[in-house]
Amino acid sequence: MxxxxxxxxxxxxxxxxxxxxxxxxxxxxxxxxxxxxxxxxxxxxxxxxxxxxxxxxxxxxxxxxxxxxxxxxxxxxxxxxxxxxxxxxxxxxxxxxxxxxxxxxxxxxxxxxxxxxxxxxxxxxxxxxxxxxxxxxxxxxxxxxxxxxxxxxxxxxxxxLTRDETIPLFLPDAEFEIGKGKTLTEGTDVLIVTTGSTTYRVAEAIKQLVDMSIAHQHFPTLKPFDKELLLEGARKVQLVVTVEEHYIRGGLGSIVSEILSEELPKRVYRIGVPDRFFGCGTDEELLEASGLSVEKIKKSIGALSSKYF
CATH class of the missing domain: 3.40.50.970 (Thiamin diphosphate (ThDP)-binding fold, Pyr/PP domains)
Structure with a gap:
């Protein structure tokens, strides 16, 4: 519910x-x-x-x-x-x-x-x-x-905060420490990094991606950022993917790219809102148009399988 x-x-x-x-x-x-x-x-x-x-x-x-x-x-x-x-x-x-x-x-x-x-x-x-x-x-x-x-x-x-009314209580615990992220799943092929309401949609997409070993980290604090957790997860995989309901520049993808470029050079693929304005629409229409629906996220991540693995 x-x-x-x-x-x-x-x-x-x-x-x-x-x-x-x-x-x-x-x-x-x-x-x-x-x-x-x-x-x-x-x-x-x-x-x-x-x-x-x-x-x-x-x-x-x-x-x-x-x-x-x-x-x-x-x-x-x-x-x-x-x-x-x-x-x-x-x-x-x-x-x-x-x-x-x-x-x-x-x-x-x-x-x-x-x-x-x-x-x-x-x-x-x-x-x-x-x-x-x-x-x-x-x-x-x-x-x-x-x-x-x-x-x-x-x-x-x-x-x-999000207005999204469709998100259940899905996170494994309610513990919260400012500056700390959470590892939701472990994997060895791809690390997916998310924040906010996007985390739920990505978790749903991952359930349908059975051909890759996917790690998923959720960062509810964007500043200060849990650099140590990110580096720990990134060391185990070949590719890092960020997903966010924010412009692709300046948000989570930029934070992750900056940290990895300095500490652990790694290929980063960013999924976010493209550099344009969007009009009116239902939640479903806007998520689909921006590439952030569960189905579009699944397709974007799935396409990486044939490209990089």
Whole structure:
């Protein structure tokens, strides 16, 4: 059974706010979509409606953090990371304030809203900011575990969440440590590296690829990156493949390529969103068009079998 990441996010942030009065939720007038309305309904004193004013919202969050609160700022990922980038860098990252930035509706799956709402460059933007931790959990259970770790750890953090409603609790455990990845399967031919919601679709594709010995690593923390785990897996295989719901430049594939080029030169094949804008469409249509449906991922990885092995 699928469990909504955004529903779990809203419920758990409400619980954190109930348990800790320092936790505050700042909403960019999208609470019914991001599920911040859970906090508004259950712990109204912890909820601040900031309107469609992302720059001001981040500035207010920095002010609240300066007096000891832990603000969680939530908006659609594309609005938060681009409209408020200056405030994120100057008011949050440079000061190292304990502000948690939540980019909901990341990637392509934004409910038929089109290219204005697609967030396909936020990993590139946020991982280049000093002092910023970047997290992209793979399912609802890991989202809750990541939020607990974020709550306990001070400093600026960005949480990348999906709107995808089809992901079940598939990860083997709910343990989460900031900066650590997870090996989901072992293999000797290919290492597939994933993050966020893409991990589930890749896991489903791997089940159908029986002609290759495939290792699969999931990295819910993109910064700091678990370099040691990546190198451990890459040493055992001939080819590394990255898959992400993000532009092919600047995201997970770039991070992996940079590490391997310096530490362990290895052929890397990147699967991601091509360098163009996408229009409106259902989740299935957009995943198919971008090459990120389970079937398209399976075909892309399967084609490597005849090319490299």
């Amino acid at each position: 699928s469990i909504s990441v955004r529903d779990q996010f809203g419920k758990h942030l409400a619980q954190l706010a109930q348990d800790d009065s320092k936790v505050l939720a700042l909403d960019g007038d999208l609470g019914n979509s991001t599920r911040l309305d859970s906090i508004e309904k259950e712990t109204v004193d912890s909820f601040l409606q900031m309107g469609i004013a992302e720059q001001n919202m981040v500035g207010v969050a920095a002010g609240l953090a300066s007096i000891g609160s832990q603000p969680w700022v939530c908006s659609f990922a594309t609005f938060l990371t681009k409209r408020a980038l200056d405030q994120i860098v100057v008011s949050v990252a440079q000061t190292k304030f304990d502000v948690k930035l939540v980019g909901s509706y990341s990637g392509l799956l934004t409910s038929n809203t089109g290219k204005t709402h697609h967030s396909l460059d936020d990993i590139a933007i946020m991982t280049t900011i000093p002092n910023m931790t970047v997290i992209a959990p793979g399912d609802a259970g890991e989202t809750v575990a990541a939020m607990n770790a974020m709550h306990k750890t001070g400093g600026p953090m960005y949480l990348r």
